[in-house]
Amino acid sequence: MTESLLILLRRVLTSEYGWLRRRLALRFGSAEFASEVLHDAWIHLDRIGEGVSGAAVHNPTAYLYRIALNIAADRKRGEQRRLLRSEVDLLFLQAEQELDPAHIAEARSELKALALAIDELPERRRAIFIAARLEEMPHQAVAERFGVTVRIVDREIRAAFDHFSKVINKKHVPRRGPRPVKSS
Amino acid sequence: MNDLDCEATDDSRLRGEAQAWLVRLTSCEATVADLDALNAWRARSPAHGRAFAEAALLWNLLGDATQQAVVRNPAPAAPIRPRALMGRRAFIGGGLLAASAAGAAAVVHPPLRLWPSWSELAAEYRTNKGERRQIEVAGNMAIQINTQTSIDLRPAIDGVVQIELIAGEVAFAPQAQTRDIVVRAGSGHAQARNAGFNIRRNGDDVSVSCVSGEVLVSCGAGTTMLRNGQQTLFNERGMSQIAAIDREVVTAWQRGLLIFRDETLSRVIDEVNRYRFGKIVLVDRKLGARRIVANFRLDRIDDVVDFVAEVVQAPVRRLPGGLVLLG
Numbered sequence: 310m311t312e313s314l315l316i317l318l319r320r321v322l323t324s325e326y327g328w329l330r331r332r333l334a335l336r337f338g339s340a341e342f343a344s345e346v347l348h349d350a351w352i353h354l355d356r357i358g359e360g361v362s363g364a365a366v367h368n369p370t371a372y373l374y375r376i377a378l379n380i381a382a383d384r385k386r387g388e389q390r391r392l393l394r395s396e397v398d399l400l401f402l403q404a405e406q407e408l409d410p411a412h413i414a415e416a417r418s419e420l421k422a423l424a425l426a427i428d429e430l431p432e433r434r435r436a437i438f439i440a441a442r443l444e445e446m447p448h449q450a451v452a453e454r455f456g457v458t459v460r461i462v463d464r465e466i467r468a469a470f471d472h473f474s475k476v477i478n479k480k481h482v483p484r485r486g487p488r489p490v491k492s493s
Numbered sequence: 494m495n496d497l498d499c500e501a502t503d504d505s506r507l508r509g510e511a512q513a514w515l516v517r518l519t520s521c522e523a524t525v526a527d528l529d530a531l532n533a534w535r536a537r538s539p540a541h542g543r544a545f546a547e548a549a550l551l552w553n554l555l556g557d558a559t560q561q562a563v564v565r566n567p568a569p570a571a572p573i574r575p576r577a578l579m580g581r582r583a584f585i586g587g588g589l590l591a592a593s594a595a596g597a598a599a600v601v602h603p604p605l606r607l608w609p610s611w612s613e614l615a616a617e618y619r620t621n622k623g624e625r626r627q628i629e630v631a632g633n634m635a636i637q638i639n640t641q642t643s644i645d646l647r648p649a650i651d652g653v654v655q656i657e658l659i660a661g662e663v664a665f666a667p668q669a670q671t672r673d674i675v676v677r678a679g680s681g682h683a684q685a686r687n688a689g690f691n692i693r694r695n696g697d698d699v700s701v702s703c704v705s706g707e708v709l710v711s712c713g714a715g716t717t718m719l720r721n722g723q724q725t726l727f728n729e730r731g732m733s734q735i736a737a738i739d740r741e742v743v744t745a746w747q748r749g750l751l752i753f754r755d756e757t758l759s760r761v762i763d764e765v766n767r768y769r770f771g772k773i774v775l776v777d778r779k780l781g782a783r784r785i786v787a788n789f790r791l792d793r794i795d796d797v798v799d800f801v802a803e804v805v806q807a808p809v810r811r812l813p814g815g816l817v818l819l820g
Binding site: 387388389390391392393394395396397398399400401402404405407408413416417419420421423424425426427428438439441442443444445446447448449450453454459463466467470471473474477 | 508513518520521523527529542546547548549551553557561566617619621622641660696762763766772774776778
């Protein structure tokens with residue numbers, strides 16, 4: 310893209326920003342999404358249109374709108390992508406790190422209680438939970454193996470999780486009242 | 494209702510919502526859009542963020558806890574349950590129990606890592622992580638079953654062996670006495686006679702690779718005939734073009750190896766995690782794009798960790814339960 314075309318498109322993007330944003334928001338049903346798309350367009354404007362000269366762009370606004378549509382389509386495709394297990398694992402690890410280390414260590418000390426709690430589950434729930442958590446089977450596969458629907462699998466896992474959550478929280482009743490005096 | 498009670502109700506509501514997010518994210522159906530929505534939910538308030546962090550902490554802990562529970566009290570290994578035809582079996586009486594007992598004995602002390610021969614008794618077989626097994630079917634057909642695999646053997650129809658691949662990966666070798674096989678997986682199936690082929694399923698995505706003979710692959714979108722060295726993928730949205738495969742790479746697991754020829758590190762880690770106890774997590778995601786050329790022995794799969802750490806010059810943190818943080 311020539312320098313002059315780039316400058317032209319940037320100028321038009323700025324002056325027509327409101328109009329472009331409204332069109333995109335209407336088209337995709339989200340003003341936020343429209344803003345993100347136009348933001349991407351602004352940043353990547355210099356990479357778009359190799360070999361396009363100013364003379365070839367009769368209607369800069371319409372041109373920009375088409376660019377925005379392509380960016381939007383790419384974004385939408387990206388959003389449909391399934392998350393990898395490794396991405397989800399990382400998310401959970403990072404989330405856990407937001408907590409206070411002492412609290413994490415305290416929770417870790419409850420491992421044994423949790424292991425016992427797993428055995429306390431009703432048989433099918435236990436089997437479903439183990440398949441999902443230990444074998445990391447997709448819920449669809451778990452559903453097929455046990456001959457139930459995915460909804461039931463999700464429900465069973467939530468029920469198991471709820472049970473474990475109660476087990477963990479029982480051990481962490483917050484103190485109400487004065488702390489015992491420390492003796493040295 | 495006093496303040497503490499209000500707080501408690503809010504807490505439990507947020508906890509429930511966080512747990513629902515957790516179940517969604519671990520279902521293997523979550524998308525990038527879901528991740529965006531989750532992050533928006535977390536950002537609503539510190540209490541939201543904390544609720545999710547607590548749920549994540551519990552989920553992480555449950556990984557180790559489940560290992561412990563299973564070691565003490567093993568979940569039943571395959572065959573899980575004799576299937577359908579229960580009515581007919583009931584007439585045979587003791588036959589069903591005897592077959593199950595034999596099955597149970599084989600589970601505990603599998604000779605030569607073979608499962609008991611398949612009989613008319615339809616059954617489901619599954620392998621745990623890192624396990625590989627072989628079943629003899631219909632007298633002379635061997636099916637090799639890879640890690641974390643679940644298959645269903647159904648009674649033959651008109652002499653055609655019926656198999657359903659629920660999850661994981663299986664391989665068939667050509668046999669002296671030919672038999673038609675149909676393997677159903679996801680939204681399609683593969684049919685072959687005296688062919689060598691590999692079929693792998695991950696959720697709804699299925700890949701079929703032919704290493705000898707011919708395999709007919711069908712799904713809603715159409716039918717493709719695969720020949721030696723060809724592969725096709727399909728899912729509910731359709732079937733891919735035929736691609737050439739590296740036979741050695743596709744069948745390496747049957748020889749106890751994992752072969753990577755110019756694969757990204759992300760892909761290598763995902764593959765290794767199918768076999769290796771615990772989980773390797775790539776913390777520095779930029780490293781995921783690095784390309785790897787290597788062979789690994791499946792019985793020494795843990796060697797991968799040190800090898801990769803050295804190749805990409807990344808720190809390694811080993812945590813309990815086989816969890817490894819790389820980078």
